[in-house]
Amino acid sequence: MRRLFQLASRCSVVLCCRNRTSDMTLAIGDGANDVPMIQMADVGVGISGQEGWQAVMASDFAMGQFRFLVPLLLIHGHWNYQQLGYMILYNFYINVVLVLILFCCFYHTTSNYATNFTFKSFSPRYNSIIYSSLPTIIVGILNKDLRKRTLLKYPQLYGAGQRHEAYNKKLFLLTMLDTLWQSMVIFWAPLFAYWSSTIDVASIGDLWTLGVVILVNLHLAMDVIRWYWVTHVVIRGSIVATFISVMIIDSIPNLPGYLAFFDAAGTGLFWLLLLGIIVTALLPYLVVKFVYQYYFPNDIQICREAEKIGYDRVVESGQVEMLPISDNPSR
Template identity: 70%
Template sequence: MIQMADVGVGISGQEGRQAVMASDFAMGQFRFLVPLLFVHGHWNYQRMGYMILYNFYRNAVFVLVLFWYVLFTGFTLTTAINEWSSVLYSVIYTSVPTIVVGILDKDLSRLTLLKHPQLYGAGHRDECYNKTLFWITMLDTLYQSVVVFFIPLLAYWGSTIDASSIGDLWTLAVVILVNLHLAMDVIQWNWITHAAIWGSIIATFICVIIIDAIPSLVGYW
């Protein structure tokens, strides 16, 4: 029965450890089941639902900026954004805030969730992740990518700025955009969240400066 369930919970007792070995989660007493479901279950559902949408968003914004560039330049084989920045985007520029918020953010307190068990029903009602939220997120992503692409382009239209420099502007604009988007959605702030979000933006500026300053880092191959 434990193995047939979507999530198996075993109680470690005098009957042995067969139930524990067959389960996904094990606990020593039945009273731990309530916080496991109503508190940690709700928190994990809320985090997972939001993080799925956010990861679609943060990756799609960057890819769409590259797409608009290719479309705008008549399907050229070149790219304005440095190859190193393309690689570091998901490794350094935006990864740490995603991990930190996905682990630490809480929409409701433990006491509130235990006091109002009906809140556990959010998962059954697909409140944090559903088709409507997905397509709204994608439409918002499309709009934001257009704005973040054309504002730097039009601001320097007719100037002598080269493609590499405006590519750096696009990189910085996208990183600031997605991190501010995440910051606006954070519910419970702490010093780790502040350090992750604002530190990633600062790290992006530093990395872009280093990449542009070292000629050997023009390409990553």
């Protein structure tokens, strides 16, 4: 550092430039002279102060003092990245499960490539609008993986975003494989169980509808870290709303599948199938999640367990080893 200072002091002009153009940069300023720098950076932060609002108007984030930059990055930046990464994967998951049942080869080969719609006509349209949208929004907003105290005490946790731990190709591939398995279980289990039965095909469609909604909501509930009363309401309410919708639709005489749900639900096989589908579909996800958290935990999972078993005794004592923050965060 001393040699660098001596060299720089002998130069009449010093040009500072980026060595790696793919790196992601953040610029912070409080005056009009900082506006070009803020606009050129990937993330611009403006400080509202005595020099006016020019920097604030040109920035992505605005704050009152420079000291607020630490919680902006280490707390809110960490939370937002974790929530956004999980919600992207989860939204892919809930939509692909339904799409695979509707349009993949399982559906068309068993119906001789006909256009008959086994699902209730409202089910696919309302799946992402009513049945699963509200739990996704509430969990995405309220679910926080770590407390503020932990994130401030261990700045190394910020490196999870630089290492793309919440969303990457490996997680996406594992999610799609899990989605393929769950869709196959939901589709084939009722068909094999009712293969020689005279049950109405609309009853199997009701079983598919209920299985998908219960499955995606339980999958979401397994990943909830901090439960609130509204989280219980939206997840349980989504499942109850699906049952009510199916019963109401099947009670209308003019619609196809009249009383189909009530005919199927009167047998023990229907409820045994519904329970078996959920358990079988979620079992691989449970096993993989347990193995990764127990044998290959990352920094976030270690700190989360430390918070549970004794925050003051473990976390505040600084006994948690962290991976270093990367010095070249990429886009």
